[in-house]
Amino acid sequence: MSEDLPPWEKAREEFVAQWGSLGTQWGINRTMAMIHALLMTSPRPMNTDEVMERLQISRGNAHTNLKELVSWNLVRMAPKKGERREYFEAEKDIWKIFVTISRERKRREIEPAIQLLRDCALRTRDEPNGPGRDFHQQMRDLEEFLSFGVKVADTVVSMKHASALQWAMRLLG
Amino acid sequence: MSEDLPPWEKAREEFVAQWGSLGTQWGINRTMAMIHALLMTSPRPMNTDEVMERLQISRGNAHTNLKELVSWNLVRMAPKKGERREYFEAEKDIWKIFVTISRERKRREIEPAIQLLRDCALRTRDEPNGPGRDFHQQMRDLEEFLSFGVKVADTVVSMKHASALQWAMRLLG
DNA sequence: TCATATTTTCAATTAAAACTGAAAATTCCG
DNA sequence: CGGAATTTTCAGTTTTAATTGAAAATATGA
Structure with a gap:
């Protein structure tokens, strides 16, 4: 072979x-x-x-x-x-591959999760206190985190490779 | 039930x-x-x-x-x-969950990939030109990208949630 | 130590995912 | 239109992963 x-x-x-x-x-x-x-x-x-x-x-x-x-x-x-x-x-350019995979995973995996969390938060929005309230808050926290992550990812992914690199370099010190 | x-x-x-x-x-x-x-x-x-x-x-x-x-x-x-x-x-804190999952995925999934890419690059380092050289370069590009990603992730993950948030906010505008 | 509660393992089973190969559908061109 | 080349589908099969349940191992404490 x-x-x-x-x-x-x-x-x-x-x-x-x-x-x-x-x-x-x-x-x-x-x-x-x-x-x-x-x-x-x-x-x-x-x-x-x-x-x-x-x-x-x-x-x-x-x-x-x-x-x-x-x-x-x-x-x-x-x-x-x-x-x-x-x-x-x-596609052979690793930056383009990265951008593509990020977009697809967001669409296929993150957005449905956000939808679920919103739904669960909505259904418990009137929970007055105790465990119900905690659950509601947990759903909101998770949703907020994922949504924020999506925003960050969208920003990064919309950058040119060179700009993203420069930006990341600044983070590294 | x-x-x-x-x-x-x-x-x-x-x-x-x-x-x-x-x-x-x-x-x-x-x-x-x-x-x-x-x-x-x-x-x-x-x-x-x-x-x-x-x-x-x-x-x-x-x-x-x-x-x-x-x-x-x-x-x-x-x-x-x-x-x-x-x-x-x-663990219920979403930032801690994120940090934990990032660490584990890096260890279990990214590092073995980097190892493979290094190995393949090494094995073809003497390729003079043509497709062999392109392959070598592709391995190096992929490896460099992943290694850089790991560095960025390490930095983010070592931050406190509040600092990471602040940093991300700056990126968003 | 012995009886009991609890955890851990694992051979056998079930369920899910991947794959094959051939038939059906489609496309292209004379 | 034919009919040859190619793509697409999908029922049946194989492979892989997940799960069960009961036996074995371990821990507890009277």
Whole structure:
């Protein structure tokens, strides 16, 4: 499978495999993380068959996860002139990747949580005292923290890489 | 199961259940997230049997996930005088929760990734040009970004809540 | 020490998620 | 229109993760 690869490709294989394992800890499915790693380190766009071949996975699996990556805006389709089938390429700029992932996680994970906390706070707003009141306050505190975090993240994410860097450097001392 | 609860407890049940679902998206197992939600909103420490009863789960499951939460430092044991069995309580301060989760995720998820990237960069440091060189550079860029992120996070996390707030406010305008 | 309360472990089971492969649908072009 | 190339779907299967429940281990204190 990997007997005649140039030396850097060996390191790449290691990277792809390990990135897959790490991904599972982040709640990302292994194949999706591996395809992402593969495309991030690919010198040129790849098509579905190349991905299947390289990772030894089925067409359905490759297809599903490629589309999932596209829906995360981490991968885009790269049409090739005179080629009918679809080629895919990943964003390689780490700042852009960071911005994209932040946006998606906010939308998919943080905002629903904020919604839940608001709902729970609302439902207990008339609790006069005791545990009910504490619960209400806890919901508000959590909601406030997440909302504030979102604001900070929005600000950072809207910056250019260089500005964000400069700003962070100032924080560091 | 929940027919005679005071009104705020209804909201709490909703919170616990939903927090469990949200947890799965974060790669956290549902039961662990639910126990955490339950303890975060508990007026007092709870023992294993109370958790089992409340969430309708087995002893083994309750035990495993309580210990896992303790290992994350999100829950601590709260010995009760004159009581032999163990009581558990969760940290309720959102800033402390944030700091704890940041530390743990760094240790468990970011640092292994940095290690992998360093390793891959090292293995390709002699690549002269072309794709091998690009791969090497990509590994270094990713590593640098994560390491820098860790530094920023370390700084923020070492601050008092009020200082962090003040600092973030300045960023927001 | 012995009986009892409690915690811990773990083999077996169940549930959830991921994956396959082939059929169906779609697209493209002569 | 055909029909070949390609993408998409999805029922069935496999793999992985979570959960149960009871036995084993440990702690307590009479």
